[in-house]
Amino acid sequence: MTALHPPHAHADGLPDTFDVRVHPARELRGTLRAQPSKNYTTRYLLAAALTQASSNGPVRVVGVAQSEDAAAMLRCLADWGAGTELVGEDAVIRGFGAGPAAGVTLNPGNAGAVARFLMGVAALTTDTTFVTDYPDSLGKRPQGDLLEALGRLGARVSSDGGRLPVQISGPVRGGSVEVSAEKSSQYASALLFLAPLLPGGLDLRLTGDIKSHAPLRQTLDTLATFAIKASANEDLSRIRVPGGQKYMAERVLVPGDYPGSAAILAAAAILPGEVRLGNLRENDLQGERDAVAVLREMGADIERTGDTLTVRGGQPLKAVTRDGDGFTDAVQALSAAAACAEGETTWKNVSTLRLKECDRISDTRRELEQLGLSVSETGDSLSITGTPIIAGGITVSGHGDHRMIMLLTVLGLRAERPLRITGAHHIRKSYPLFFRHLEELGAQFEYLPTDTR
Ligand SMILES: O=C(O)C1=C[C@@H](OP(=O)(O)O)[C@@H](O)[C@H](O)C1
Numbered sequence: 001m002t003a004l005h006p007p008h009a010h011a012d013g014l015p016d017t018f019d020v021r022v023h024p025a026r027e028l029r030g031t032l033r034a035q036p037s038k039n040y041t042t043r044y045l046l047a048a049a050l051t052q053a054s055s056n057g058p059v060r061v062v063g064v065a066q067s068e069d070a071a072a073m074l075r076c077l078a079d080w081g082a083g084t085e086l087v088g089e090d091a092v093i094r095g096f097g098a099g100p101a102a103g104v105t106l107n108p109g110n111a112g113a114v115a116r117f118l119m120g121v122a123a124l125t126t127d128t129t130f131v132t133d134y135p136d137s138l139g140k141r142p143q144g145d146l147l148e149a150l151g152r153l154g155a156r157v158s159s160d161g162g163r164l165p166v167q168i169s170g171p172v173r174g175g176s177v178e179v180s181a182e183k184s185s186q187y188a189s190a191l192l193f194l195a196p197l198l199p200g201g202l203d204l205r206l207t208g209d210i211k212s213h214a215p216l217r218q219t220l221d222t223l224a225t226f227a228i229k230a231s232a233n234e235d236l237s238r239i240r241v242p243g244g245q246k247y248m249a250e251r252v253l254v255p256g257d258y259p260g261s262a263a264i265l266a267a268a269a270i271l272p273g274e275v276r277l278g279n280l281r282e283n284d285l286q287g288e289r290d291a292v293a294v295l296r297e298m299g300a301d302i303e304r305t306g307d308t309l310t311v312r313g314g315q316p317l318k319a320v321t322r323d324g325d326g327f328t329d330a331v332q333a334l335s336a337a338a339a340c341a342e343g344e345t346t347w348k349n350v351s352t353l354r355l356k357e358c359d360r361i362s363d364t365r366r367e368l369e370q371l372g373l374s375v376s377e378t379g380d381s382l383s384i385t386g387t388p389i390i391a392g393g394i395t396v397s398g399h400g401d402h403r404m405i406m407l408l409t410v411l412g413l414r415a416e417r418p419l420r421i422t423g424a425h426h427i428r429k430s431y432p433l434f435f436r437h438l439e440e441l442g443a444q445f446e447y448l449p450t451d452t453r
């Protein structure tokens with residue numbers, strides 16, 4: 001069984017597509033448990049499938065995310081021949097090891113990390129084709145740097161000008177290879193998942209101005225959890241993985257998700273009340289953990305007790321200037337706090353945000369300007385001047401981007417009048433229970449038929 005839910009039923013109990021009308025909230029109050037991490041779910045599921053079940057036995061991935069991206073990874077792994085059984089909140093994976101099936105067409109949905117990690121592993125196969133039913137989002141994101149590296153390693157690769165659809169065939173022996181890490185760290189992560197299963201391993205050099213170090217460290221952490229040896233220098237510009245290794249693990253536990261939680265923390269910070277958010281371990285490699293430090297620097301009252309954060313909201317916030325590359329998936333959420341802070345906040349070094357589900361610099365500027373904010377952008381930065389009053393009472397576009405939907409929802413809670421966000425069902429890419437979690441804290445939403453204008 002691969003579907004996370006029966007056909008046509010969603011865990012949030014909402015229709016397939018919907019807009020959301022966000023009602024202003026006076027306060028947020030209550031206790032939540034952070035959902036399972038997106039980045040660790042995709043990694044652990046893949047590493048479990050790369051574990052040979054006939055010698056290791058199945059791998060139990062405890063507490064997997066219930067999102068569309070998690071479902072996409074499970075579906076693709078099953079299509080490649082893995083056993084993927086869901087038992088309660090766990091996934092039990094009978095892996096194919098170094099032998100995913102040949103001649104398979106994979107559809108990773110709109111999941112960049114899933115698509116790219118699997119493109120690396122596809123060098124173990126003959127004739128894997130990647131397609132997407134999101135031609136306007138994942139279909140536009142660049143894959144060329146990864147495909148070039150695979151080609152240099154000897155894989156046969158074809159694509160639509162470095163974009164999906166993509167075909168990949170191995171075999172590949174391994175050796176030394178360069179890959180650019182300037183647009184995305186996911187290309188290097190993809191090669192790292194492949195490396196231990198190659199006879200010659202990989203001596204990987206990351207070129208360009210390396211971005212998103214944090215998810216790369218999550219990949220190295222995952223390899224270590226599955227008993228794979230690898231060595232990396234301090235700045236991750238060179239990573240060596242010996243070949244002929246075996247992925248091995250019995251049971252791995254998915255930690256809580258910082259990127260999605262950053263939106264809850266931002267909402268809790270800008271509204272009065274008290275919100276407790278559990279399941280967020282302190283020592284975690286997710287870079288979006290920095291959202292806590294950034295919100296504190298802005299003036300938010302956040303206290304940590306073990307894995308639980310308590311936000312006492314409604315404190316006046318002030319602007320900050322920060323390099324956002326370390327917490328790329330929390331920049332949208334933190335932009336909600338910036339929109340309510342005194343002064344001009346700047347997120348520097350965030351050029352990769354232009355290459356996500358939408359252009360998270362220009363599209364964010366446009367939506368925030370619609371809300372009456374003063375916003376400016378450069379090639380690699382976004383600046384937002386906060387305002388004490390957000391009028392609301394309009395319709396804004398979610399741009400098919402879960403993180404944009406989170407940002408706009410948080411601002412809607414602070415607005416004077418209701419805010420309608422189009423295509424709000426895209427929240428399911430990473431955080432299907434986002435609206436339900438906020439409802440538990442007292443927020444009110446109306447779910448409306450999608451306005452396709
Ligand atoms: O490796 C991963 O799981 C991810 C890496 C990041 O992308 P980039 O490396 O493209 O910045 C991040 O934005 C994405 O949500 C998940």
Ligand SMILES: C=C(OP(=O)(O)O)C(=O)O
Pocket residue numbers: 038110111112113114329356357403430
């Ligand atoms: C950009 C994201 O994901 P991906 O690159 O995996 O599509 C994200 O989760 O914000």
